[in-house]
Each structure stands twice: as C-alpha cells, then as structure tokens.
Amino acid sequence: MKQALREVTAEEIETFWRDGIVCLRKILDPQLLHDMEEPVAQLIGTSGVADLSAMGDAIAASGQDVQRGDVPTSGRGRFFAGVDHWLEHQSFRDFSCHSTLPSIAGQIMQSSRIHLWEDSVLYKEPGTIERTAWHQDMGYFHCVGDKVCTMWCPLDSVTLDSGSVRFVVGSHRWPDLYQPNLFVSSMVIPGTEGSAMPDVEAMARENKCQIVTFDTEPGDVTIHHARTIHGAGPNTSSRSRRAISLRYCGDDAVYLTRPGSPAKAHHHNVVEGAELHTDDCPIVWRRG
Secondary structure (H helix, E strand, C coil): CCCCCCCCCHHHHHHHHHHCEEEECCCCCHHHHHCCHHHHHHHCCCCCCEEHHHHHHHHHHCCCCCCECCCCCCCCCCEEEEECHHHCCHHHHHHHHHCCHHHHHHHHHCCCEEEEEEEEEEEECCCECECEEEECCHHHCCEECCCEEEEEEECCCECHHHCCEEEECCHHHCCCCECCECCCCCCECCCCCCECCCCHHHHHHCCCCCEEECCECECEEEEEECCCCEEECCECCCCCEEEEEEEEECCCCEECCCCCCCCCCCCCCCCCCCECCCCCCCEEEECC
16 A cells, blocks of 8 residues: 655644644545545445435434535435445455554554554535534544544545535543534434533634634545544535545553444454454554
8 A cells, every 4th residue: 555645744743632633734645545436436325334314314304403504406415424344345444454544643643553443434425415513533432542533534625615524623622522413413322421512603603612624635634533523514515525534543542331322243352441452443553
C-alpha cells in the first residue's frame, strides 16, 4: 500500500490534542481513495450497509424527531452507512490495516501501538436530506481511553453544501459523555447511558462554543478525538459525498461495557478493564 505523501507535523499533533480535531491536508496519495470507489459501490444494496434514509422515514412515521433539510426539486438521495467491512473484504482490510493510515493515527495520538476498532462507509447521495445528528463516537464504543480517534477519509470533493462534517472545538475535554443517538435523529438509543446532548447550534450562536468544518479533497484526512462532538448537514449538492471512516485505539484503551450500545459479534474476548484483545481488535501498527 502507498505511503503517506508527507510527515505529520508537531503542530498537527498539538492541534489534535488542543482542539480535538485536525485536518491533515494532502497527506495521502489520492489514488488510494480512488481505488476504494469500486469496493464502496459494490457494498451499496447489500446487507453490509444500512439505508439510514429509510430508517429516518420510519422514525418520522412514528412521530419522532428526524434531522433533515428540505427535499430538493431534483429528487431525493439516500444516506447509506455500514461498519466492519474489513472482516469480509480484502480491499477494506488493506485500507484500514495495511495502509499508511494506522501509522498516521499512531503519530497523531502519540501511541506506541494502534488497534483497529472498526471501519465504516458513509455515503450521502446527491439530494440526501438527512443530517447527521450531533454525537460523540465514544458512546457507541465498548471501550474507554484518551487515545481513541476517528479518521475521516473523503473519496469526493466535500464542501458544506455536500455535507462536510462539523466539529465542536475542544468538546473532547468537556466533562460529560453524551448518550448515543440514532444518527439521523436526536432520539437516543434505548437503554444507553449518558448526559443529554446540549443544543450545540444555540451554544454556537451565543458564543459558548466554536464549530469548525473543512472543505476536503481525496488525499485530505480529518482526525477527531472519540469524545469530540460532531455532526453533518444534508447533501444539497449535485455531487456524491462518500467517505471511509476508520476508528483506531491507542495503547491506553481498555474494554468498558456501555449498556444499550450495540456489541460487536466478533468481539469474543471482552474482559472488563482489560487491554483490547488482538483477535477482536488487531494491532495494525507499532512504533518502530
């Protein structure tokens, strides 16, 4: 697999730990992303991805809140998402385990080793009205640690109108862990624990928090801390918004069962408080 086009800088490491989010510009060969276009396309319509637009329709039919924009006149697109493709597809396993991405995660988190927690495909077609509700990733993971991050790798040019991810600066250091939601709705997952997500938009209007977003191209990568609050808008553009998201854990991560959050069927070695087991979460990089 291709190596990084450049080194991670000390300033980028500092930005990640200070802000909980950093955008690494032109760090990957764009061909690495182009090579994943066909594997992503082959997933659509299979059991490996969920139609979150259909889930949003079901939530709306029940009278509950759904995070949506206006339906475009040109026709409505769909929002697809899936996880753990690395388990069954060599292309995703190469991308998440054998590329330069684990090394970048290790450098950013200043970890001696990196475990893969999961990969994820996130695909908003042109005209997708579903927003991605404000959430933290940590509430969905049955682990805890400061060295846990998400790398977001766009396969397309992504701008605010096509649904670029928005991040709340410094929220990884807020004291609360927030209850995970249904992703296209602020409805929380039944049985989960945590604080109620604050009204981030209102806080930003009152200058109580800062929201940032980044226009990105294939070859750019955003990395955010697992406790960083983030969300995304609808795709009102005529372009697809495809991305592969990778969730990595560093050397301080241990298992922690979070009631109500979905467990992974392939995690057979969970011991509360123990280091992540390599059969469940393979070590994909070690510091040389």
